[in-house]
Amino acid sequence: MCAMFLSGLHSFMKTSISQKLFFKAQQLIPGGVNSPVRAFKSVGREPLFIAKARGSKLWDEDGNEFIDYVGSWGPMILGHAHPKVLDAIRKAMVDGTSFGAATRREVEMAELITNIIPSIEMVRMVNSGTEATMSAVRLARAYTGKQKIIKFEGCYHGHADSFLIKAGSGAMTLGVPDSPGVTQSVGNDTLIAQFNDIHSVENLISENHDHIAGLIVEPIVGNMGCIPPQNNFLHRLRDLCSKNNIIFILDEVMTGFRVALGGAQELYGVQPDLTTLGKIIGGGLPVGAYGGKKELMKMIAPSGPVYQAGTLSGNPLAMAAGLTTLSILRSDRKKIYRQLEKYAIQLERGIAAIIKKHNLPLTHNRVGSMFTLFFTQQTVVDYVSAKSSDTRQFARFFNGMLERGMYLPPSQFEAAFLSIAHTEAQMDATLNAAEEILTTIFN
Numbered sequence: 214m215c216a217m218f219l220s221g222l223h224s225f226m227k228t229s230i231s232q233k234l235f236f237k238a239q240q241l242i243p244g245g246v247n248s249p250v251r252a253f254k255s256v257g258r259e260p261l262f263i264a265k266a267r268g269s270k271l272w273d274e275d276g277n278e279f280i281d282y283v284g285s286w287g288p289m290i291l292g293h294a295h296p297k298v299l300d301a302i303r304k305a306m307v308d309g310t311s312f313g314a315a316t317r318r319e320v321e322m323a324e325l326i327t328n329i330i331p332s333i334e335m336v337r338m339v340n341s342g343t344e345a346t347m348s349a350v351r352l353a354r355a356y357t358g359k360q361k362i363i364k365f366e367g368c369y370h371g372h373a374d375s376f377l378i379k380a381g382s383g384a385m386t387l388g389v390p391d392s393p394g395v396t397q398s399v400g401n402d403t404l405i406a407q408f409n410d411i412h413s414v415e416n417l418i419s420e421n422h423d424h425i426a427g428l429i430v431e432p433i434v435g436n437m438g439c440i441p442p443q444n445n446f447l448h449r450l451r452d453l454c455s456k457n458n459i460i461f462i463l464d465e466v467m468t469g470f471r472v473a474l475g476g477a478q479e480l481y482g483v484q485p486d487l488t489t490l491g492k493i494i495g496g497g498l499p500v501g502a503y504g505g506k507k508e509l510m511k512m513i514a515p516s517g518p519v520y521q522a523g524t525l526s527g528n529p530l531a532m533a534a535g536l537t538t539l540s541i542l543r544s545d546r547k548k549i550y551r552q553l554e555k556y557a558i559q560l561e562r563g564i565a566a567i568i569k570k571h572n573l574p575l576t577h578n579r580v581g582s583m584f585t586l587f588f589t590q591q592t593v594v595d596y597v598s599a600k601s602s603d604t605r606q607f608a609r610f611f612n613g614m615l616e617r618g619m620y621l622p623p624s625q626f627e628a629a630f631l632s633i634a635h636t637e638a639q640m641d642a643t644l645n646a647a648e649e650i651l652t653t654i655f656n
């Protein structure tokens with residue numbers, strides 16, 4: 214498998230320790246991993262086992278060093294092992310790791326989030342993005358007294374049953390858009406529209422009049438690779454939801470604190486009813502959150518009847534890491550988001566120049582510091598155009614880059630990320646490697 218993808222490129226990388234670990238892991242863990250995309254299946258190789266990370270770099274168990282463009286799938290916007298985040302975790306740790314009781318940091322976190330994202334008047338902390346989206350949809354159903362939800366083909370909102378219908382991310386490359394184990398009745402309550410196609414949403418609304426509780430969308434899709442909204446798509450969704458008494462949920466688990474401090478809603482100036490958060494909000498620890506209008510959030514237990522709970526929710530270590538990460542982002546916001554933009558533009562222009570110079574059939578999508586190089590000539594605006602990518606060519610590109618020390622997301626349908634620890638020199642090195650590999654692939 215590997216040899217096929219690597220043809221024309223020499224492999225110098227030692228992987229014997231990762232291989233041994235993977236062999237053992239496969240006996241003990243389904244597929245040897247605790248989350249599917251980590252298995253590197255869609256790029257035709259075995260996963261690397263990561264031993265250590267610092268700043269913009271990763272080291273695997275065999276001692277290979279990489280420039281990291283995954284950033285734990287988004288959270289590590291400050292770079293790995295940021296000294297202030299580690300200090301905050303250490304400080305929290307010595308006072309005990311969990312009490313299952315109310316703590317000061319939870320109040321500080323809620324205050325910080327509601328300050329940064331004005332559409333969030335009240336917020337509940339959970340332990341993952343999956344929990345956040347699942348709870349937000351339950352709340353939308355409870356508030357409206359309606360049952361159905363609208364999601365978009367190829368958008369990923371975690372692995373709760375309602376969302377595993379035409380989902381993106383790992384569900385896209387694994388070819389299980391509809392997971393076994395999800396019941397037909399759950400499937401019936403999830404309606405699928407096309408991203409960037411407002412008519413597909415209008416049609417669903419008119420066909421299911423008075424039955425749609427909520428609409429959930431990734432404001433900038435990350436889970437089909439990076440796909441920006443076009444033609445005022447988000448504002449038009451907002452209008453449709455308002456007119457039809459549908460709760461408008463922006464899933465900002467990936468985009469929150471990433472494309473701007475206040476997320477995609479700040480970048481595009483759009484106001485959701487509910488927002489879901491995750492990834493960066495935990496600073497590398499397992500955290501999610503959902504929040505929005507008081508009128509809605511007051512329905513959550515114990516202030517209201519909609520049940521949602523968590524033994525470890527608001528965990529002191531997780532709050533310490535998240536609070537510190539968000540505080541740094543907020544206090545240095547101008548400098549941080551300007552720098553991320555600058556390096557992302559350097560990469561984007563470099564790739565554009567390579568595409569032009571060698572006349573390559575590629576499309577580069579980017580918003581802020583999230584981006585994807587699609588192996589298709591089509592403009593990528595939705596699921597169908599994303600799927601026109603040549604995933605075998607992507608796999609060769611991925612493997613070639615990995616051999617040269619660039620750790621990209623191991624799937625065509627995932628966004629890559631920058632952190633503030635990345636450097637101009639790393640962008641140059643990455644572009645040089647990319648040109649070499651792309652010209653090999655298309656020769």
Ligand SMILES: *Cc1c(COP(=O)(O)O)cnc(C)c1O
Nearest residue numbers: 341342343369370371466467491
């Ligand atoms: C990652 C992601 C989720 C799921 O978050 P987990 O913490 O992995 O459960 C939900 N929505 C979006 C947009 C995501 O990118």
